[in-house]
Amino acid sequence: MTGRDQDARTADEADEAFQIWEAQVSAAMLPASTDPIPGFRFFGTIGAVVSIPDLTIVNSASAGHVVRRTARHIARSNTEMVSAVITTAGTKPIYTDGVTTLMVPGSMVLVDSTITMSIRIEDPTSSVVVNVARETLFERSGLRRDAFHTLLRTPVAVGPEGLAVSEYFRSLSAMSAQFSTEAATFASYGIDLLAAVLALRAQTSPLSPSVTAHARERVRSFLNANFADPMLTATKVARAVNLSRSTLYRITESDGGVSTILRKIRIAHARRILATHPFATVVDIATACGFTSDRQFYRVFRAETGSTPGEYRAAHHHPPTP
Known part of the structure; x- marks a missing residue:
C-alpha cells in the first residue's frame, strides 16, 4: 500500500x-x-x-x-x-x-x-x-x-x-x-x-406543579366565596390571593381565564336558584349571582345554557329538599 x-x-x-x-x-x-x-x-x-x-x-x-x-x-x-x-x-x-x-x-x-x-x-x-x-x-x-x-x-x-x-x-x-x-x-x-x-x-x-395546583385552588375558593360581587375584577382577585396578574392569568389560562371561571360559577349558582326557588325573580337572581343587571344575566345565561332563565326553570324546577 x-x-x-x-x-x-x-x-x-x-x-x-x-x-x-x-x-x-x-x-x-x-x-x-x-x-x-x-x-x-x-x-x-x-x-x-x-x-x-x-x-x-x-x-x-x-x-x-x-x-x-x-x-x-x-x-x-x-x-x-x-x-x-x-x-x-x-x-x-x-x-x-x-x-x-x-x-x-x-x-x-x-x-x-x-x-x-x-x-x-x-x-x-x-x-x-x-x-x-x-x-x-x-x-x-x-x-x-x-x-x-x-x-x-x-x-x-x-x-x-x-x-x-x-x-x-x-x-x-x-x-x-x-x-x-x-x-x-x-x-x-x-x-x-x-x-x-x-x-x-x-x-x-x-411555580412548581404542586404550587400551581395550590394557587389554582386558592383562586377558585376566593371566586366561590365572592362571586356575588359585581365589581370583582382580575386585579382584585390577584391581590386577594397574593399573585401577580400575569401569574393569575397563566395558572387559569387552561380554564379560559378568570372571567370564564367566574362566569361559570355564577351560572351554576343561578341554575341552583332557578331549580329550587320558584318565586325568585330574575332581578333577585341576577343580584345574588353578581351580575350587574337582569339584562346582562339573561344574555349570559342564555349564551351559556342555550335556554332562557324561564325555560330552564320550567324544565328543571324541583322543590328544595326539607
Whole structure:
C-alpha cells in the first residue's frame, strides 16, 4: 500500500468516525453537525445516563471538533429543549448570534435549542448535559412567555445561585451507574430546580406543579366565596390571593381565564336558584349571582345554557329538599 493509499484510508476512517460521532450527538442531544479541527486530535464519547419524561441527563467527553446547530437542524427537530451544560473538565466557548460564552470547569450554562450556535472544542473536555423539554420548563418557571424567550435568547451563564443545582445533577450522573432507578427518581425534581434558576435570573418566583395546583385552588375558593360581587375584577382577585396578574392569568389560562371561571360559577349558582326557588325573580337572581343587571344575566345565561332563565326553570324546577 502506497503512502497515498494509506492517507486516503486514514481520511476515510476519519470521515466515518465523524459521521458516527455526529449521529451519536444527534441521538443523545438534538440534530447537529460536527467537523474536525485541523491540528487537534479528535475523540468523543456520549450517552444518556438518566432518561425520564421531559428530562435526560447525558455524559459527554470529546476533543478536536466543532459542533454546529444551524437553522436547518432547528427546522428538522421534532422537539424543543433547553440544555443545562455543566462543564466538569476543560474549557470551550459557545458562539451564538455574535455572543461568546466561555464554559469552564464548574460552570453551568443554559442553552436554548431554538437558537443557532456553535461550540468549539479543541482540547479534551467533559460535561454533564441536562436536556429539559422547553415548554415544560416554561410552564414550571412562572415567567411570562416573552420574558422566558428573552432570557434564553442567548446562553445563560448561571452564577453562584446555580452551584447547588449543578452539583445535584453531577451527583445524579455519578450515582446512575450503580443506582439507576434511584437516580431517575431524584431526577424528576430536576425540572423544578432549573425552573427556579431561571426564575431567580428573572427576579421572580417559580411555580412548581404542586404550587400551581395550590394557587389554582386558592383562586377558585376566593371566586366561590365572592362571586356575588359585581365589581370583582382580575386585579382584585390577584391581590386577594397574593399573585401577580400575569401569574393569575397563566395558572387559569387552561380554564379560559378568570372571567370564564367566574362566569361559570355564577351560572351554576343561578341554575341552583332557578331549580329550587320558584318565586325568585330574575332581578333577585341576577343580584345574588353578581351580575350587574337582569339584562346582562339573561344574555349570559342564555349564551351559556342555550335556554332562557324561564325555560330552564320550567324544565328543571324541583322543590328544595326539607
